[in-house]
Amino acid sequence: MSLQPYDADLRDRYLRHLGLSDGLGPPSPEALRALQHAHLDRVPYENLEIQLGRPTSIDPRESAQRIVTGRGGYCFHLNGAFAALLVSLGYDVVLTRGAVPSAGDGTAWGNHLVPLVRLAERTWLVDVGLGDGFRDPFPLEPADLPQPPFHYRLEHVAGTLWRFHHDALASITGFDLDVSPVALTAFAAKHEELSTSPESPFVQKLVVQLRRADHALTLRGCVLTRVDATGKASRDVLKQDEWLDLLRDEFGLRLDDVDSDQLTALWYRVRAAHEAWERAGRP
Template identity: 35%
Template sequence: MDHTRVTEYLARLGTPRPAAPDLAALRTLQRAHPMAIPFENLSVRLGEPITLTEEALVAKVLDRRRGGYCYELNGAFAALLTALGYRVELLSGRVLARGGAGLPFDHLALRVWLDGEAWLVDVGFGQLSAEPLRLAERGEQQDAFGTFRITEHLPTGVSGTTTDPLPDLDVAQDGEVQFRLDQRPYQLTDFVPACWYQSTSPDSPFTGRTLCSRLTPQGRETLVGGVLIRTVDGEQTREELTTAEEQRSAYRELFGIELTLDEVKRLS
C-alpha cells in the first residue's frame, strides 16, 4: 500500500498518521476501525465475487466505501498496519462460539509483533475485544467488551500442558470460547477456499440473512434484513424498515453505503 492509500485509509478511520508503529497507535487504530467500517455481508448476499488480494480489499474499503466480513476487514487492516511499519501475520481461526463446528480457516485474525511480544488484533469478528490482546498472557485480560482469556488447547486425552511448540489457542470472551487459533502464519491465498465456502454454501452463516453492523460511541447500530437494531448505553431498540427506500436510506446514513433500490430489494 503506497503513501496515498495509507492517507486515504487513515482519513476513513478518522485517525492521524502514527508517529511510530507502537502499541498506543495500534490501540487507537483498532478502536477506530469498527466504528468507521462496518461488518457486513452484502457482497455475499448480492452474489458479488470476493477477491482476496490486498489491492482488491483496500479498494473495496476505500473506493467503494464498503466493509466486509473477517477475510476482508482483517485482510485490509493487515495491509494498512504493514504499510505503517507493523510486523503483521495472518492467523487461521475456527469459530466455536454458540456451538459452531469450527472449520479450519473459517476466521482470519491478525498477530502483530511489537518489541518481541505478540498481540491478537481482530476487527472482523463482529465484536471481539476493543483493543489488542496479549497472546502470551494466560490470565484474564479486561477490555471494554468483556473479560478475555487465551489458553492453549489441549488435544483429547492430554492434561496439564502440551509439548507442541505451536499449540492452538482458545480465545474466550466472558467465559465462552469464540474461536480456536492456529499459530502458524498464513497468506491471503490460503483463505481463498474457506472464503468461497462461506460466501456460497447454504450452511454458511453469511448466506442466509443480510447483516450490516457498525460500532458507535454509545453502542452499536445493526441492520438485519429490514430490522434496524440500535443499542445505546446497553438499551436496545428495534425498528422495522418496511420499504426499500427506508432501508436504502439506513445503509447510506448509518453505514455510508450507497446501494441502488434494486440491490436493496435483493438484500431483503
C-alpha cells in the same frame, strides 16, 4: 499470497478514510490501538457484495480499494486489508487461522482470519473483522478483558491453540485460534465456500455490524440490535426507506455503485426472508 505493503497513494487514501492524516508515528501499542479504533469507527462489517451476487477476492489491495470508497466486508476483507495497512506502516504482522464459534470437528478452521502483531516484546491480537468484537488490541496472554459494554476472556488451551470467549450479549460465543502463521492463500477455499454456498450464513442472510466506543450495532436481515451499558435491545425494521437509511446513515455505507433497482430487489429478498423466519416462529 503474502502480505505486501500498499503503494503510498493507497496507504494515504486508506489513512484519510480512517480520519488519520498519517500513521500516528512509529509502531507502538498506543498507535496500534488508535488505528484499530479508527477502523472500527469508519469501516463496517458487512456482506452486501455476497447478497448482491457480486464475487470478491480476499486480495488486501482489492479490499482496501473497496474500503476507501465507503464500503466494508467481512473478516477476510477487513482483517486482510488492515493487516496490509499495518505492514505498510512498519508493523510486524503475521496471519493466523481462527474457527468461529469453535474448531469442533475441524471443518471450521480458517473461517476467521486473525492478524497478530509482534510489538514491544509482546504479541498483540488485533481484529477489525469480528463485527461486534473487541475494541482494543490486547496481548496474547491469558486474561479477563473488560471492554464495555462487553466482557471478554482469552484462554490458552494448549501449544499454539487459544480460545477467545465473547460476551453473553454478543452475536457469537467466541472463536478458537491457532497462532501458527499461515499465508493469505490458506483462507481462499473457505472464502469461496462462505461467499457462494447456499449453506453459508453469509449467503442466507444480510448482516451489517459496527463496534463503536460504547456500543455495538447489528442489522441482521430486518432486525436491528443494539448492545450498550443498559443491555441488549432489538427491533424490526420493516420499511424500505428506513432500512436503507440505516445502511447509509447509521452504518455509514456508501451505496453509489448499487443502482436503485438492485437495492429494491435486495430489500424484497431480505423482507421475504424475514417473513419466512416469522412464519417459522423466529427460532
